[in-house]
Amino acid sequence: MLTEEKTLIKISLVVSIIGLGILIVLSKSPIEGITQISSINEGLLNSNIKVVGTISSVKSLPSVELIKVMDSTGTIDVVAYRSDTIDISNGDGVEIEGKISKYKENIQIEAKRIRVL
Numbered sequence: 001m002l003t004e005e006k007t008l009i010k011i012s013l014v015v016s017i018i019g020l021g022i023l024i025v026l027s028k029s030p031i032e033g034i035t036q037i038s039s040i041n042e043g044l045l046n047s048n049i050k051v052v053g054t055i056s057s058v059k060s061l062p063s064v065e066l067i068k069v070m071d072s073t074g075t076i077d078v079v080a081y082r083s084d085t086i087d088i089s090n091g092d093g094v095e096i097e098g099k100i101s102k103y104k105e106n107i108q109i110e111a112k113r114i115r116v117l
Contacts, residue, residue: 033050034050034051034052034095035049035050035051036051036071036072036073036074037051037053037069037070037071037073037074037075037076038073038074039073040076040100040107040109041107042102042107044100045100045101045102045107046099046100046101047099047100048097048098048099048112049097049098049099049100049109050095050096050097051069051071051076051095051096051109052071052093052094052095052096052117053069053070053071053093053094053096054069054070054071054091054092054093054094055067055068055069055088055089055090055091055092055094056068056069056070056075056090057090058088058089058090063081063082064079064080064081064082065078065079065080065082065086065088066078066079067079067080067088067111067114069094069096069109076107076108076109077103077106077107077108077109078096078098078108078109078110078111078114079101079103079108079109079110079111080111080114081110081111086114087116088114088116092116092117093116093117094114094115094116094117095114095115095117096109096111096113096114096115097111097112097113098110098111098112098113099112
């Protein structure tokens with residue numbers, strides 16, 4: 001009986017450690033809360049974030065939309081590679097999820113999802 005209990009404890013410990021590892025990985029990968037634009041910096045490069053703001057300009061190119069988004073703390077460039085037409089215009093409130101990147105020394109967001117509010 002003692003050997004069975006030791007085996008059960010070992011299995012429980014291994015399963016618990018695997019579960020904790022999965023929780024740690026999952027907690028780092030999803031987009032958590034809303035990020036203020038002023039807090040976006042090089043330390044967040046390649047991180048997934050979500051911002052909420054107002055569109056201050058949109059420039060449409062054949063395969064991409066170049067968007068400036070502002071919130072109460074600042075302004076940031078957003079690049080949306082389009083497979084579909086994005087129906088947005090100046091003054092629209094938007095929620096943008098994407099990855100922080102750098103282009104020509106400027107921090108920007110590569111949009112994965114844009115939702116008009």
